[in-house]
Amino acid sequence: MILKKISLINFRNLKKQTINLDKKTNIFIGDNAQGKTNILESIYFLALTKSYRTNDSNLINKEEDFTKVKGEIKDISIFKNLSVELVNDQKKVKINNNEINKIADYITNLNVVLVSPEDINILQGTPAERRNFLNIELSQLSKNYIKKYNEFNKILKIRNNYLKMLYNSSNPDKRYLDSLTENLIDREIDIYQERKRFIDLINNNVSKIYEDIIGIKGFYITYETNIEFDNFETNYLKEKLIKKYNDSLKKEIENGMTLYGPHRDDLKFLINNDDIKIFGSQGQQKVGIIALKLSEIPIFQEFTNSYPIILLDDVFSELDIKTRNKLINYIPDNIQVIITSNDTKGINKKFLENAKIFKVVKGKIIEKVGDNNGK
Numbered sequence: 001m002i003l004k005k006i007s008l009i010n011f012r013n014l015k016k017q018t019i020n021l022d023k024k025t026n027i028f029i030g031d032n033a034q035g036k037t038n039i040l041e042s043i044y045f046l047a048l049t050k051s052y053r054t055n056d057s058n059l060i061n062k063e064e065d066f067t068k069v070k071g072e073i074k075d076i077s078i079f080k081n082l083s084v085e086l087v088n089d090q091k092k093v094k095i096n097n098n099e100i101n102k103i104a105d106y107i108t109n110l111n112v113v114l115v116s117p118e119d120i121n122i123l124q125g126t127p128a129e130r131r132n133f134l135n136i137e138l139s140q141l142s143k144n145y146i147k148k149y150n151e152f153n154k155i156l157k158i159r160n161n162y163l164k165m166l167y168n169s170s171n172p173d174k175r176y177l178d179s180l181t182e183n184l185i186d187r188e189i190d191i192y193q194e195r196k197r198f199i200d201l202i203n204n205n206v207s208k209i210y211e212d213i214i215g216i217k218g219f220y221i222t223y224e225t226n227i228e229f230d231n232f233e234t235n236y237l238k239e240k241l242i243k244k245y246n247d248s249l250k251k252e253i254e255n256g257m258t259l260y261g262p263h264r265d266d267l268k269f270l271i272n273n274d275d276i277k278i279f280g281s282q283g284q285q286k287v288g289i290i291a292l293k294l295s296e297i298p299i300f301q302e303f304t305n306s307y308p309i310i311l312l313d314d315v316f317s318e319l320d321i322k323t324r325n326k327l328i329n330y331i332p333d334n335i336q337v338i339i340t341s342n343d344t345k346g347i348n349k350k351f352l353e354n355a356k357i358f359k360v361v362k363g364k365i366i367e368k369v370g371d372n373n374g375k
Helices: 036-048 117-124 127-141 143-167 175-214 234-247 249-255 282-304 321-329
Strands: 002-011 014-020 025-029 066-075 078-087 090-095 098-100 112-115 219-224 266-271 309-313 337-341 356-361 364-367
Touching (some): 002 036, 014 364, 036 127, 127 143, 127 175, 127 266, 175 219, 175 234, 175 321, 219 282, 266 282
Parallel strands (some): 025 337, 309 337
Antiparallel strands (some): 002 014, 002 066, 066 078, 219 266, 356 364
């Protein structure tokens, strides 16, 4: 998958820009607060219709009332034109100039794997941030996942409201609750199975990548559900969930909410069974996140028959030269990479030889023709 060109209107400080990208390596250099990270954010926005840094309203240039991002995509032999337009809080997405009514039908057309300083929150932050990571990555990989997850959230909201109603009712009718629970379980099974499969696939790669980069063995990730499962086979999950909700009925009514399910999932990052969040150094944690993201590359290739676009947002400034080069070695030669950095110093010269380099100054993007030495 290749992003051939991206056009921006009123996206943060990028008032009007069209950028023709190289099919392999693109590096945007510039001082802080010039707009280079906004470029990566716009690509992420084109792919997922949202930012990885802020809420939608902050994406629109302060002097304007809308923003629009357009991109030309080549996926194997298929060409697509994508666009996302944001006017106040209204979002409009198009594929080949045809408006798409549901965001879920738009996502998966442009797949990206982002590595950014904010990613440390996946490890250090709340369970909600780790679930958000799972939802974003799986939404790119599986139309079924995003469909089931959206349906699950709608049913969950209705079920929670009905549990509150039952608590205040003198003569509660549980038949409607049983119907809601049955529909909830049907969606939960898919969510559990897809999350478990994704983490298993991550673990096929992540330990070796982590060891290669930092020299420490035994790094892996566990999928933590708040219901104890022996396996993730469909019939077993269904029976287990039915029993759990039946046994917990009184407790859920008293609390007025659904206490068990994938909305309470979490991930743990471990080195030889020790939680890296508690026992790991800052460097070990950063490399853990990088290894996690690099582990996704073959998964995207397997699921979609195409490599994702790799977005590296100011990653090199936080890593020593040895770690930077080991990271680069895990990126396949035939994959498109888009990088932001203060400069090109310390980046492997071989990696720079065929890179297309851009200078970003106060929201203006200038292609640096014939200058790949970082000066």
